[in-house]
Amino acid sequence: MNRTYPFVPIKLPFKANQLSPYIDARTIMVHYNLLYKNYILKLNEELSKHKSLQDLTLEQLLSNPSKLPEKDRVNIMRYAGGVFNHEMYFMSMGMRGDTLPNAKLRSKINNCFGSFNDFKERFIAAGLAVFGSGYAWLVVDKKDNLMIIITANQETPLEHGLKPIMCCDVWEHAYFLQYLNRRADYLNKFFKIINWNSVEKNLM
Numbered sequence: 001m002n003r004t005y006p007f008v009p010i011k012l013p014f015k016a017n018q019l020s021p022y023i024d025a026r027t028i029m030v031h032y033n034l035l036y037k038n039y040i041l042k043l044n045e046e047l048s049k050h051k052s053l054q055d056l057t058l059e060q061l062l063s064n065p066s067k068l069p070e071k072d073r074v075n076i077m078r079y080a081g082g083v084f085n086h087e088m089y090f091m092s093m094g095m096r097g098d099t100l101p102n103a104k105l106r107s108k109i110n111n112c113f114g115s116f117n118d119f120k121e122r123f124i125a126a127g128l129a130v131f132g133s134g135y136a137w138l139v140v141d142k143k144d145n146l147m148i149i150i151t152a153n154q155e156t157p158l159e160h161g162l163k164p165i166m167c168c169d170v171w172e173h174a175y176f177l178q179y180l181n182r183r184a185d186y187l188n189k190f191f192k193i194i195n196w197n198s199v200e201k202n203l204m
């Protein structure tokens with residue numbers, strides 16, 4: 001994701017109906033067109049006022065909040081986070097069925113969480129523990145260990161010095177059209193469509 005201002009939306013890495021029935025096309029298109037693209041618009045609007053920030057990538061903007069102009073820091077973090085988090089979410093999906101990560105990632109998961117099923121249970125529990133809006137993440141810490149964390153609103157793991165490799169958006173807009181308030185169902189079905197190739201790539 002080596003892009004800078006003006007940011008253009010990424011293409012969805014799957015067809016709108018490809019994740020159905022786990023996430024239907026309407027939910028995906030509303031999420032992509034109305035929510036994600038609006039973060040792109042708002043971020044560009046903010047950055048148009050700050051020439052010194054226009055050569056920075058999303059990661060650079062988000063990793064050093066103290067270097068952002070104080071007056072617009074909250075908005076820039078919010079909108080850059082909204083772009084980064086949604087792109088990580090969309091890139092986290094695309095396969096179908098009960099797919100598993102490759103041997104390398106699987107053994108890392110086993111080392112850090114006990115087993116793949118333990119990992120899955122803990123990730124779903126984390127997603128359920130988000131009060132209000134936010135994300136569940138699989139991240140790598142500075143000692144190269146995998147961790148599951150949650151973030152609120154459009155906060156990102158980058159501002160905590162963690163490297164994100166996969167996430168699930170648990171804002172209601174991510175699932176409400178299809179699942180109403182059944183977040184646990186949505187999180188369970190999310191495991192049917194994780195794109196492990198993409199997660200493995202982020203790990204490298």
Ligand SMILES: [Fe+2]
Binds near residue numbers: 031086171173
């Ligand atoms: Fe979202």
